[in-house]
Amino acid sequence: MGSIALHDVTKRFDNGQEALRNVSLTFDEGSMAFLTGHSGAGKSTFLKLLLLLQLPTQGQIVVNGVNISQLPRRRIPRYRQHLGAVFQDHHLLSDRTVLENVALPLVVTSMRARDIATRARAALSMVGLLAKERLYPSHLSAGEQQRVGIARAVVNRPNLLLADEPTGNLDPALSREVMGLFVNFRRIGATVIVATHDQHLIETMGVRVIELDSGRVIRDEAPGA
């Protein structure tokens, strides 16, 4: 689970703006890629298509063998249950503890409370924040808050983890640390795609880099290539 294939995908908005143009790419299960390119290149649009927040104008997106553009509406919630998403603005709830925030995606499932806590603690431990489970978000540093957001995104063990500028507000050292976390998530078998405009940060991380320019793929480089 977690393979992705885009076949000749174009996204054109009503105003004629083409955010993606004839994009064909494949991602193997459990692989990791950074998506980069100038502002407006189409990075967020790419992730929104995978999250089914938008539909392609043309082409096919196949996730785990399923053409997601053709999923019936009622199947979309189940599709999203296997996705984890991280955004620059992490939207933590300020009146819930760190542990409660991380547990949130599981509370809507039928899982037992004790199992939810166990899972949430496992996710917190992956981002090195187990010791802070009882604190509130405002008591954490920006980088810690971002890591809580990441723990929340992986708590339901997604087979696809998508992140859009997850280090936007962080200083270079913290950014590197957070990007390192994503690289590590390959170990839990998830396919990971992280969009960032920070070329400098990702060049040295030994990970596939896909660069978009005005909606087209202009570079797709595996590490060591």
Ligand SMILES: Nc1ncnc2c1ncn2[C@@H]1O[C@H](COP(=O)(O)OP(=O)(O)OP(=O)(O)O)[C@@H](O)[C@H]1O
């Ligand atoms: N709903 C929309 N309607 C019209 N045009 C849009 C819409 N959403 C995005 N676009 C356009 O599509 C292009 C790609 O936008 P997108 O947000 O994917 O870029 P991005 O690479 O994420 O940029 P950034 O680095 O600034 O976040 C831009 O030219 C943008 O103006």
Ligand SMILES: [Mg+2]
């Ligand atoms: Mg964007």
